Amino acid sequence: MIIQPRVRGFICLTSHPEGTAQHVKQQIDYVKSKGKIDNGPKKVLVIGASTGFGLASRITAAFGSDADTIGVFFEKPAAPGKPGTAGWYNTAAFEKEAQAAGLYAKSINGDAFSDEIKKQTIALIKEDLGQVDLVVYSLASPRRTHPKTGTVHTSVLKPIGQTFTDKTVDFHSGVVSDISIQPVESEEDIDNTITVMGGEDWKFWIEQMKKAGVLAEGAKTVAYSYIGPELTYPIYRNGTIGKAKDDLEGTVPLLNDLLSDIGGRSYVSVNKALVTQSSSAIPVVPLYISLLYKVMKEKGIHEGTIEQMQRLFAERLYADREIPLDEKGRIRVDDWEMRDDVQTEVAKLWEQISTENLEQISDIVGYRNDFFNLFGFNFDAIDYNKDTNELVNIPSIK
Ligand code: NAD
Numbered sequence: 001m002i003i004q005p006r007v008r009g010f011i012c013l014t015s016h017p018e019g020t021a022q023h024v025k026q027q028i029d030y031v032k033s034k035g036k037i038d039n040g041p042k043k044v045l046v047i048g049a050s051t052g053f054g055l056a057s058r059i060t061a062a063f064g065s066d067a068d069t070i071g072v073f074f075e076k077p078a079a080p081g082k083p084g085t086a087g088w089y090n091t092a093a094f095e096k097e098a099q100a101a102g103l104y105a106k107s108i109n110g111d112a113f114s115d116e117i118k119k120q121t122i123a124l125i126k127e128d129l130g131q132v133d134l135v136v137y138s139l140a141s142p143r144r145t146h147p148k149t150g151t152v153h154t155s156v157l158k159p160i161g162q163t164f165t166d167k168t169v170d171f172h173s174g175v176v177s178d179i180s181i182q183p184v185e186s187e188e189d190i191d192n193t194i195t196v197m198g199g200e201d202w203k204f205w206i207e208q209m210k211k212a213g214v215l216a217e218g219a220k221t222v223a224y225s226y227i228g229p230e231l232t233y234p235i236y237r238n239g240t241i242g243k244a245k246d247d248l249e250g251t252v253p254l255l256n257d258l259l260s261d262i263g264g265r266s267y268v269s270v271n272k273a274l275v276t277q278s279s280s281a282i283p284v285v286p287l288y289i290s291l292l293y294k295v296m297k298e299k300g301i302h303e304g305t306i307e308q309m310q311r312l313f314a315e316r317l318y319a320d321r322e323i324p325l326d327e328k329g330r331i332r333v334d335d336w337e338m339r340d341d342v343q344t345e346v347a348k349l350w351e352q353i354s355t356e357n358l359e360q361i362s363d364i365v366g367y368r369n370d371f372f373n374l375f376g377f378n379f380d381a382i383d384y385n386k387d388t389n390e391l392v393n394i395p396s397i398k
C-alpha cells in the first residue's frame, strides 16, 4: 500500500516500514562509527525497546558491544491495508540487522506491567541466555493495569498547586499561543501518575528477575529520568510527572540493596529533552525543545536519542572509571542541555518567541523533521508515493 503521514494532534497514525528501517539503520551506523565500547554489556534486557531511548539503548548494546538483546514493548503489527506501529517496524528492522551481524535478538510484544509478560521474559532469558548483565527500563505509558489489584491507573500531565500559563506551540501549524493548564484536583491524580510512571514496576521486574536467578553477578540496571529548565518546572519536574520521576529516582537505593549480594547496581540516568512519541504529548515542552535544538546545534553540541545512549554507555555506564553521579546519585547525560550558556540563550529566546519569528529563532523545522522521522517519514531516499509492503514481520515473533 501507499503509506503517507496521517497526523492527528501530536500523534501520527501511520508509519512507514522502509522509512523506519532507514531510521534504525542510521542509528546502527552511528553506533558503529563510534567504535566498540570496551567491557560493555553482553546480555541485555530492554523494557520499552521499540522506540525512543529504549530502542537507542538496544542498538547501542547490540552494535556497540555485540550484546545479545531481548526487547519487551507494546506495539501493533500491521494488518492488510493497515500499517503497523513505528515500534513494530523499528523492531523488525533491528532484528534483521542484528541477525545479519550474527547477534542474538528476540522480542516480546505485550504489557510489560503484567506478571504474565515478566514470566514470559524470565523464561526466555533462562532458556536462551541464562542470565543478563544489564536491564534497561525505558517505559513511557499513559496507563498501567496494576498486576496485584487489576486497577487501571491513568497518568496525568498537570501542574500541582496552581494554574500554569505559558507559551506552547502547535508544531504542525507553527502557531505559538498561550496555554493555561489547570492544576490537579486531587491527590489521586498525583498517586495515579506515580503508579504509572514511578519506580514500582521497575522494582517488580528486578525483584522477580533476581528471585528467578536471571541476573548475573555484577548486573546493572538503569532507568531514565528528566529534569529540564525552570521554565518547564510547573508542568514537568514540579508537576505530576515530576513526582513520578522522584519516585523512580527514589527506587535506586531499594534496588541497590536488593542487588548488593550479587554485586549489582541500579542507576537513574537523567537524559536530554528529545523529540519522541512521549515528549511530543507534553504541552510547552515541544516549544522548549525547538529552541534548545537551535541553540545546541549552533554550539555544535546537539545530540539525538542515539548519541545520548551511545554516550551513556561508553562514557558513563561502561567507562573504565567510577561512574560520576550528581548530588542526588543520578547519572547526568543532560549535562550539555543544562549548561549555563545553553540555558541562558534558550531563556532569552523564550521571551521573544512568537508565531511570526518561530522559523527564524527556533529549530521548529528540526523538531518536525525528527517527529516525522520517528514514524519513518521525511527520508529523502524514500519515495512515499510508491507502494510499500506494510506486512512486515518481526522475525522472533510468530
Ligand atoms: P517512547 O514513547 O519513545 O518509548 C516508550 C517505550 O515503552 C516503547 O518501546 C513502548 O512500546 C513501550 N511501552 C509503553 N507502554 C508499554 C507497556 N504497557 N508494555 C510494554 N511496553 C510498553 O518514550 P521515550 O521518550 O523514549 O521515554 C522512555 C523513558 O525516557 C521515559 O521514562 C521517559 O520519561 C524518559 N525520558 C524521556 C525524555 C524525552 O525527552 N523524550 C527525556 C528524558 C527522559
Ligand code: NA
Residues within 6 Å of the ligand: 037, 038, 039, 040, 314, 318, 319, 320
Ligand atoms: Na568501557
